Amino acid sequence: MRSSILVFGMREGADSMTDMTMNESNELNQSQAKVFFPDPLPGQERFVAPIEETPLREVDSVDEDVPPTSMWADAWMTLRHNPMFIISTILAILVILVALFPSLFARQDPSACTLANSLEPARSGHPFGFDLQGCDVYSRVIYGARTSVSIGIMTTILVTILGGVIGAVAGFFGGWIDALLSRVTDIFFAIPMLLGAIVLLQMFRTSTSLWKIIFTLTLFGWVNMARITRSAVMEAKNLEFNTASTALGSSPIRNLFRHIIPNSLAPVIVMATTSMGTYIVSEATLSFLGVGLPPTVVSWGGDISTAQNLLTTNPSVLFYPSAALAITVLAFIMMGDAVKDALDPKSRTA
Amino acid sequence: MGKYLLRRILQMIPVVLGTTLLIYALVFALPGDPVAAMFGDKPVNQAVAAQIRSEYNLDKPFIVQYVLFLKNALTLNFGNTFAGQPVVSVIGRAFPVTVKLALMAFVFEGVFGVIFGIIGGLTKGKWSDNVILVLSLLLISVPTFVTGFILQYLFGVKWHVLPATAGANPGFMDLLMPAVVLGSVSMASIIRLTRTEITSNISEDYVRTARAKGMSNRQVILRHVLRNSLIPVVTYLGADIGGLMGGAMITERIFNIQGVGNTLFQAILRGEGTLVVSIVTILVMIFVICSLVVDMLYAVLDPRIRYA
Numbered sequence: 057m058r059s060s061i062l063v064f065g066m067r068e069g070a071d072s073m074t075d076m077t078m079n080e081s082n083e084l085n086q087s088q089a090k091v092f093f094p095d096p097l098p099g100q101e102r103f104v105a106p107i108e109e110t111p112l113r114e115v116d117s118v119d120e121d122v123p124p125t126s127m128w129a130d131a132w133m134t135l136r137h138n139p140m141f142i143i144s145t146i147l148a149i150l151v152i153l154v155a156l157f158p159s160l161f162a163r164q165d166p167s168a169c170t171l172a173n174s175l176e177p178a179r180s181g182h183p184f185g186f187d188l189q190g191c192d193v194y195s196r197v198i199y200g201a202r203t204s205v206s207i208g209i210m211t212t213i214l215v216t217i218l219g220g221v222i223g224a225v226a227g228f229f230g231g232w233i234d235a236l237l238s239r240v241t242d243i244f245f246a247i248p249m250l251l252g253a254i255v256l257l258q259m260f261r262t263s264t265s266l267w268k269i270i271f272t273l274t275l276f277g278w279v280n281m282a283r284i285t286r287s288a289v290m291e292a293k294n295l296e297f298n299t300a301s302t303a304l305g306s307s308p309i310r311n312l313f314r315h316i317i318p319n320s321l322a323p324v325i326v327m328a329t330t331s332m333g334t335y336i337v338s339e340a341t342l343s344f345l346g347v348g349l350p351p352t353v354v355s356w357g358g359d360i361s362t363a364q365n366l367l368t369t370n371p372s373v374l375f376y377p378s379a380a381l382a383i384t385v386l387a388f389i390m391m392g393d394a395v396k397d398a399l400d401p402k403s404r405t406a
Numbered sequence: 407m408g409k410y411l412l413r414r415i416l417q418m419i420p421v422v423l424g425t426t427l428l429i430y431a432l433v434f435a436l437p438g439d440p441v442a443a444m445f446g447d448k449p450v451n452q453a454v455a456a457q458i459r460s461e462y463n464l465d466k467p468f469i470v471q472y473v474l475f476l477k478n479a480l481t482l483n484f485g486n487t488f489a490g491q492p493v494v495s496v497i498g499r500a501f502p503v504t505v506k507l508a509l510m511a512f513v514f515e516g517v518f519g520v521i522f523g524i525i526g527g528l529t530k531g532k533w534s535d536n537v538i539l540v541l542s543l544l545l546i547s548v549p550t551f552v553t554g555f556i557l558q559y560l561f562g563v564k565w566h567v568l569p570a571t572a573g574a575n576p577g578f579m580d581l582l583m584p585a586v587v588l589g590s591v592s593m594a595s596i597i598r599l600t601r602t603e604i605t606s607n608i609s610e611d612y613v614r615t616a617r618a619k620g621m622s623n624r625q626v627i628l629r630h631v632l633r634n635s636l637i638p639v640v641t642y643l644g645a646d647i648g649g650l651m652g653g654a655m656i657t658e659r660i661f662n663i664q665g666v667g668n669t670l671f672q673a674i675l676r677g678e679g680t681l682v683v684s685i686v687t688i689l690v691m692i693f694v695i696c697s698l699v700v701d702m703l704y705a706v707l708d709p710r711i712r713y714a
Contacts, residue, residue, distance in 0.1 A: 242417075243424035246690045248652030251670075255432045255682065258674055337549050341656060344551045345671070360552060367559050378552045385547035 127322070131398035141394035147387035154198055155205035162195035166354045175370050187359070187373045188366060196354055197380045203355035204384060207269050208336040214274040215335075216328045219281025224320075226282070227289030228312055237282075245279045250341065252276040257347040264353050269342065273335050284327050288320030295319070322399040330392030333385035340381055356381045414701070418694045425690045426683055427472060433679040434468050462488075462680065475683060484684040488676065493684050496669060501688075504665035507581050507657070508650040511589035516643055519593040520636070523600025527635070528627070530605050538597060545594035550653065554587040554660040571662040581663070588657040592646050599642055603635035610634075637707050644700030648693030 096102070125133070135141045154161055164182070173190035176182075184193035226237040244252075253272045260268045292298075298311050306314070340357030342348035344364075349355050351362060356377040363374040441455050441464065459465040462485070466474070478485060484493035526538040545553070561583055562570025572580040607613065608631055616626045654667035662668075666685055673681040 239417075239420050239424070242421045243428065246421055246425045246648070246693050247429070247686075248648050248689070248693075250655065251652045251686065251689070252429075252432075254655070254671070254674055255429060258677075259432075333547060337547070340549045341551060344549070345656070345659070357549075360549070364551075364555055367555050368563060371559075374552070374555065378548065381549065381552075382544065382547040386543055389543060389546060 127399070131395075134398040135394060138394050138397065140390050141398075144387045144390035144394060147383065148391055151201055151205060151384045151387060155201040158195075158199045158202060162192075162198040164192040164195035166191060166196040166199040167352075175366075175373070178372075184376045185370075185372060187363065193373060193376050196359055197356070197376050199354045200356040200359060200377060200380065201384070203266060203349065203353060204336045204339060204357070204381065207266055207273070207339045208332045208384075208388065210266075210270045211273045211277065211335040212328050212332045214270065215277050215281050215331070216324065218274060219278035220285045220324055222278065223282035223285025224289050224312070224317065227286040228293060228308075228316065230290075234286075238286075241279050241282050244276065245283075247276060249273070249276040249338065253338070253342055254345060254347050257342060261347060262350060264350055266349070266353075269339050269348060273338055277331070277335065280331070281324065281327055284323050285320065288323050289316055292316045292319040326392060326396040326399060329395050330389060332392070333388040336381065336385050336388070411698075411702075414698055418698070421694055422687070422690055423476075426476070426687050429686045430472050430475065430679065430683045431468070433674075433677070433682050434471070461486075471679075475680065479684070479687060485680050487673075487681050488678055493681055496681065497666070497685060497688065500664060500666045500669045503576060503663060504651065504654050504658070504667060506576075507585055507588065507654060507663065507665060508647065510578075510581055510585035511592075511650055512643070512647065514585055515589035515593035515596055515646070519596025520600055520639060522593075523597040523639075524604060524632070526597060526601040527604025527608070530601075535601075539601070542594035542597040545590050550587060550591055551656050551660060553590055554584075554657060557583055557587055558660060573662060574664055576663060584657045584661040584663060587660070588650060588653055591653075592642075592649065596639060596642060600635060600639055603638055604631060607631050607634050633707065637704065640703055640707060641700055644696050644703075645693075647696045648689065651689050651692065 169187075169189045169191035171190045173186040173192075174188055176186040176190070178185040182192050182194060184197065187193055187196070222237055222241070226234040226241075253276055256272045256275070257268060293316055298315055301311050301315055302308075339348060339355070340360060343355060343357030344361040346361075349358055351358050359377040360374060360381070363370075363377070366373050441450075441458050441462075445451070445455075456465070464471070475485075482494060484497070486492055487496055522538050522542070526535045529535045558570050561567045568583045569580050572584060613626060613630055616630050617623075621629070651666065654663075654665060655671050656667070657663070658665045658667040659671065666689075670682065670685045673685070
C-alpha cells in the first residue's frame with residue numbers, strides 16, 4: 057500500500073491556484089463560484105491550462121509496507137551515499153592504519169639520523185628527503201601519525217565523557233545542580249583553551265608522555281561539549297515520551313538512560329567528530345610554542361616547529377609534515393560534516 | 407532589560423573570581439623558584455632573595471597571595487614585574503598593539519567570512535560554492551602557524567609586498583598580514599556557519615511567504631534570510647574575541663609583535679605569576695563583557711527574544 061500526497065502539476069504558483077479553483081468550481085454551482093471568483097476585468101484575463109494538460113502527480117510518497125527505520129538507520133543510509141563521507145572515511149581509516157602499524161609503511165627508523173645526510177634531497181628509498189638532523193622525512197611523517205591520531209582520538213573520548221556527563225547531569229537535574237555546574241562551565245569557558253593549556257603544560261615541559269597533552273586539552277576543552285549536551289538533554293527531557301514512560305512506572309534514572317540520552321546523542325556525536333581535528337591542530341600548536349611534546353617524541357607538530365627556520369632554504373622539510381597534518385584534520389572535519397548532514401535532516405532538504 | 411543586565415553583571419563576578427583563582431593556582435603550582443632563577447649563574451644571596459620574596463608576597467601561603475592580589479587589582483595596582491617595571495605600564499604598552507591587531511583580525515574575519523559565506527550559501531552546489539568550501543576547509547585544517555610562515559615567507563621575504571615582522575609601534579601595514587593570519591581560521595568557521603545557516607533558512611516557510619507576498623529577491627535575502635542567518639554568526643564573533651586574544655600568542659610570536667600575547671607568553675615561561683594573572687584577568691574581563699554585549703545584541707537582532 058502506498059499513501060501519497062497529490063498536487064496539481066505546477067507551472068507557476070499563481071496558475072496552479074487558478075487550476076484548483078477551476079476544478080472545485082465544477083462541483084460548486086456556478087453562481088456561488090461567481091461570488092468568490094468574479095469575472096476578470098478587461099486586461100486581467102489569464103490563460104489557465106485545462107486539467108488534461110496538467111495532470112495530477114505525486115510529489116511525496118511513503119511506502120507503508122517497509123518497516124519503519126530508526127533515526128540511526130536513516131542516518132546510515134544517507135551517509136553511505138554521501139561521497140564526502142566515503143572519501144573522508146577512507147582517508148581516516150588510512151591515517152588510523154598508519155598510526156597503528158607505521159612499520160608497514162616505512163622501513164627507516166624515524167630516530168635513526170645521520171648528520172651526513174643533513175638536508176639531502178629526495179633519493180631512492182627516501183622519497184621526501186632529509187631534514188636538518190639528517191633524519192628521513194618520510195618515515196618521520198609516517199611515525200608522527202601515531203602521536204597526532206592518538207591525541208585526537210583520546211582527547212575526543214575523554215572530552216565526550218567528561219563534558220557529556222557534566223552536561224547531562226546539569227540538564228537532567230536542573231535546579232541548584234544546574235546553577236552550580238553552569239557557573240563552573242562559565243569559568244572554564246572564559247579561559248581560551250590555548251592560554252590555559254600553555255600555563256598548565258609549562259609545568260610538564262620535559263615529560264614525553266602523550267597523556268599530559270590529552271589531559272590538558274580535555275581540561276580546557278570539555279566546556280563546549282557540556283553546553284551542547286546540557287541543552288540537548290533539557291530538550292529531550294520535556295518531550296512526551298518521558299511523561300509516558302514515567303506514567304508507565306519508570307524511574308527518572310531509567311528515563312535518563314533509556315530515553316533521554318539516546319535522544320540527545322546526535323548533537324554530541326556531531327560535536328565529537330568535528331572537534332577531533334581541532335585537538336590535533338592544538339597539539340601541533342602547543343609543540344610549536346615549545347610547551348607541547350619535546351623534540352625526542354616524533355610528532356608532526358614538533359617536526360613543523362623545528363622545520364620553521366628552514367622555510368626559506370628547504371621548504372619541503374616543512375611542507376610534508378604540514379600536509380600530513382592538514383590531510384588528517386581535513387578527513388576528520390569532512391567526516392564530521394557528513395555525520396552532521398545525516399543526523400540533522402533539516403539541513404538536508406536543500 | 408535593566409533587571410536582566412544587573413543579574414548578568416552579578417553573574418560575572420563568580421566567573422571572574424573563579425577564572426583568576428584557577429589561573430593563579432596553576433601559575434603558583436609551577437615548579438622551580440623564579441626568585442632563584444633571577445640570580446642566574448651567581449650564587450643566591452639569601453637576604454636579597456628573602457627581601458624579593460616578601461616584596462612579591464611569595465613567602466605567604468597561596469590563598470593569602472591571591473587575596474592580596476585581588477585587593478590590589480581592585481585599585482589597578484598590579485605591582486611590579488620581576489624586572490622592576492610596574493605591571494600596569496607593561497600592560498599599558500602591550501595592550502594597544504594587541505587590541506589593534508585583534509580588531510583588524512575581527513573586522514577581516516567578520517567582513518570576509520560573512521561575504522564569502524553568503525556567496526557560498528546562495529550559490530549552493532555551484533563552482534563558486536565549492537571553491538569557497540574547499541578553501542575554508544583548508545584554512546581550518548592547516549595550523550595557523552604554518553599559514554603564518556607561508557604568508558610571511560611569500561609576502562614578506564620573497565615578494566617584499568608587506569613587512570615580514572612588525573617590531574615596535576607597528577602601523578596598519580605592519581599589522582595587516584598578522585591580522586589576516588590571526589583571523590583566517592575564524593574566518594573559515596564564519597564562512598561555514600553563514601553558509602549552513604543560509605542554506606537551511608532559505609527553504610524555510612517564511613521565505614516562501616515573503617516571496618509569495620511579492621517581495622523582490624534582494625529584499626527577501628536581505629530582510630528575511632540574512633537577518634535570521636546572522637544571529638549565530640554574531641554569537642560566534644562575540645565569543646571569538648577572547649579566542650583572538652589567545653591566538654595572538656602565536657601570531658605575535660611569528661611576526662615579532664610586542665603585544666599582550668608575546669608578553670604573556672614570556673611571563674608564563676619566566677613563571678611570573680603576577681604578570682600572568684594580571685593579563686589573564688583583563689582578557690577574561692574583555693571576554694565576559696563581550697559575551698554580555700552579544701546577549702544584548704540578540705534582543706536587537708531577534709524580536710522573539712525579550713529579556714525580562
